[in-house]
Every structure is written in structure tokens, then in C-alpha cells.
Amino acid sequence: MGRYGFVLHRPLQLIPVLIGISLISFFLLHAVPGDPIRTLLGERTSPEVVASLRARYGLDQPLLVQYFYYVRNLLGGDLGESIVYKVPISDLLARRTQATGFLLVYSTVLSILVTLPLAVVAALYRGRLPDQIIRGFSTFGLGFPTFWLGLMLIIVFSVGFGWFPVGGYGNSFIEHLHHLFLPSLTIALALSAILIRTMRASLLQTLGADFVMAARAKGLSPRWIFNRHVLRNSLIPAINLLGVNIGWMIGGTVVVETVFSIPGLGQLMVKSIFSRDYQVVQSLTLVFACATVFVSFVVDVITVALDPRISQ
């Protein structure tokens, strides 16, 4: 099959996980107390109307049959309809995916820009003052609540200096970059607290490896050794770590989108929980879980592409 063989058969292994995800989301929706039709129509509707609607939506069928219909609709891209917005959920999500995607990519880039230099300095000055300061920052940073960090950045940079808007998404690419800078920085700072620790450890491990010793023995300059040998080999664990933390980042966007009023999927999740739009909450849970699985898969592919030694 060769190096990239798993790209073809790995998705097959993911099928049980995807089925499990759909099962959990399905039961989450059905665990909601009360009759969805009654909630939809109000308490004073006649039993006949309720019964006919239940039949129309298939709610009078056994649970397993309902699950079957649910999966069939999912495969056709039909997530159902929002009770509050009265539009197909897939349309609702499509409009809001862009902002969340932008936020996720932007914060990934920023977190690399924050993590890499700090981890490199910490590893090169191992045990000395710069290392201790950076490690202290990362221990401190682990306890920073993202919503509070976001508010503090707003207070200082938006309200204080007036450099950035207090919230929103903007209308052009440049405006997106401007509007989403503080939200992305919030996620990036919180995430880098975790990333720096691992990146530093991985750099230290590579610095002590035999091939680095060999390079040194060949008389290569320290700068060359670091850039060409150490950094490259430490990149793989770092990328892996980003993949592992994608779930954390998605959770972070929900909070940050609410703080900065960004019209993304996370904000929709919070709004829908309060408006009891359960169908939307459930669809979002499903979409977020599938996105996590997909990103982890992509990260695996990138890892193999970067490192020929790994092949499954």
C-alpha cells in the first residue's frame, strides 16, 4: 500500500466512531424532556393535530426506525429545521462556518507565532533565567479563563488604546483580520501555555539525540544544527499537539465568540441553548465532533508527509 496507504483505509476505521457520534447526538436530542411537537405548537393544540404532526415527522415510529431516518437524512446533508429561525439548519450553519473557520485558523497561526520563539528560547537556555520565566508564564497561563482574558484584552486594547473593535466580524478579509485579532490572540495565548511545555520538552529531547551529536562532531555551526536538524524534527510533535488540541480550540471558540459577539457556530450554540432550539444544539454538537475527527485525520496525513519513518 505504501506510505499513504492509510489515507485510504483509515477512513474505514473511523466509521464506527462516526456511527457512535451520530448515536450520542441522536440520544441527546431524545433525552430532552417534553414533547418537541407540543413545545413547537404550544399547550393548547388539540391532541389530533399533535398526533398528525407526530406522524408527519415520524415521531410515532420506534426509536430505532427514527435513528435510521435520522442517519439517512444526515447522509443527504439534511440536518433538520431550526424551530427559532425557521430555516434549514444546514443553511444556518453554512452562513456561520466561515467566521469560526477563520477564527480557528487565525488562532492556530498566532499560537505558533507565540509558542515557537518562546519554546526555542526556553530550550536553549534550559534551567537558566529565560527558561524559568517562560515556564512560569506557561504554568500561570494554564489557569487563565479564556473569557476573562478576552475581556481584559478588550479593556486594554479596544477601550483603552482604541486599536481594535470591541467585537464583530467585519465585511472584508482585511476587516476580518482586524476584528478577529483579539479573539484569536485570546485563544492563542491560552493554548500556547499548553503548547510551550510540550514543544520545549520535544526540543530538549531532539537536542540530546545522537544525530545532533553527530552533526556537532562534523563541525556544523550551532545555528545550522538548530535550524536544519533540531527545529525540523521537533515540528512533528508540535503539529501533532495542535491536532490533539483541536477539540479544546473548538470549545474555546464557543466562549470567545460569545465574548466578542462573533457571528460564528459557537455563538449560535450558546444562543440555541438558551432559546431551546435543541435541533440546532444537537446538529452543532455533531458537526463539531465530526470536524474534530476530520482535523485529527488531516494532522495524521501531514505527520506522515513530514516524516517518512512513520507509516502505518
Place this chain on the structure above:
Amino acid sequence: MTGAVPALSRTRGFISRRVGSPKPVLMAGILMVAFWVVIAFAAPWIAPYDPNVHDYGAVLSPPSATHWLGTDMFGRDILSRIIHATIVDLQIGVLGVVLPFVLGTFIGLIAGYFGGVIDMVLMRLLDIMLAFPWLILLMAIIAVLGPGLYSFYIAITLVGWVSYARLVRSQVLVLKSSDFVMAARALGYGDMRIMLRHILPNALVASIVFSMSDVVLVLLAGASVSYLGMGVQPPTAEWGVMIAEGQTFITTAWWIPAFPGVAIVLMALGFSLLADGLAEQLDVDP
């Protein structure tokens, strides 16, 4: 620390044997956590004001000699509210870890010890649970149960047991085939006795270390969920709730959201240091 410990004696005194005198990081962690515990229980005596009393003469006053950390939009003293909220947030962090710890340990122990179909089902379930972003699943469950602190505890138990089950299971798998368990079995001890008296105490060390850093995660999750309005409900003083209440006033009264956040950071720091210190002391890498 001694490398070779007689096999049978490892069953007992599993902590005391490995612990030397506490190192600075652990000491700092213990002191910080102890500080918050004292604040939590002494709140009624040390808080300068009643946390819920409205004082319309002192609405939105900045930090001063009379109100050290200022007052909020109802004139409530921020410092007193932070002090009274300590026990709420401490409880979130502790209970939100103990409940999943107990459930996860139980499941992991059973699955690891008996293996077979139970173990297989568990591992598949773990794969599926881990596919969900943690906070999203937490909020989805709270959405079903309705907002509130009790919903949060149920949700965090349903979501958080996974890590503990995985940790305990992997430890049990190793311990199951160790010499002292063989010896216990040779002595004719029953499954229950071997599981609870011999395997469990040894399997717990890694979970206990992990649980300290988990407190940080749960504390932040609890505060986040309360900030979003799905956890602790106002007017109860809780740090996340206080920050949410202050958000409207960020242009005029920065002190309302700022100080409760500092409290969260400092409590989290205490548990982070405790986790790092314990890991260093017990030489485990969770």
C-alpha cells in the same frame, strides 16, 4: 527513593513509601490551595461587607479605602463577593473532579480487571467520547438538563470519567500480571479483595496526580459555563458570574470583571503547582 521494593509490601503504604520531604513547587502549591481553603471557610468572618447587600449610594465606585476592589452596578462590594464566591468555585473544582474520578475509576477497574467484552465495549466508547470536543459535549448535556449547578455536576461526571477510566484501566492491566497480585491469587483471595485491596491502591497514584491538574480544567469549565449563564445562577456570587455581570460595564468600570478573574487565575495556579509538585515528588508522568 529505593528502586527495588519487596513485592508484597508495595500493596500498603503506597504513598508514604515514595514520598520524601516536599520540594518547593509542591510546597508552594500546598500553601496556595490551603490559602483558598481558609478563605472559603472563613468567608463570613473575613469579608468586610455582606456580599448581596445593595448600596445605591456607592454604585460603580472604583477601588478605594472603603471598598478595596470597588463596587458593582448594585453597589455590592467586589472583595466581599470574591471572598464569598471562593467556596462555590472551590466546590466546583473539587466536586467536579471527585465525581468523575469515582465513576471513571470504578469503570476502569472493572474493565481492566475482567477484560473481554466489557473492556472492548469500554474502549470503543472511549474512542467515541474523545471525538467530541470536551466543552461542547458538556454544554450539550447541560442544554438537555437545563441550566444550573446540578446540571453542571451531572454533565461533568458524564464527560469527565473518560480520562480516569483510561488511566486506571492501563494501570490495572500492568498490575494484574504483577508478582504481588499473583501471590494474592495464590493465597486464594477473591476477585473483590484483590481488586480493592491490592490493585486499586497502586492504580490510583497516576489518577491522583492527574486529578490535580484536572481541577484546573474543571474550575475553568465551571467558571466558563457560569459566565455563559448555564451554571451557577445570579445573584449567587461566583467568579464566572461576576465577570459576566461586569461585561456590560467594561468601558466604565473595569474592576468588576478584572478582580474575579485574578481570583480564578490564582486558584488555578495553586492546583497547577500542586499537580506539578506531586508529579515531581511521586515521579509519575500522567
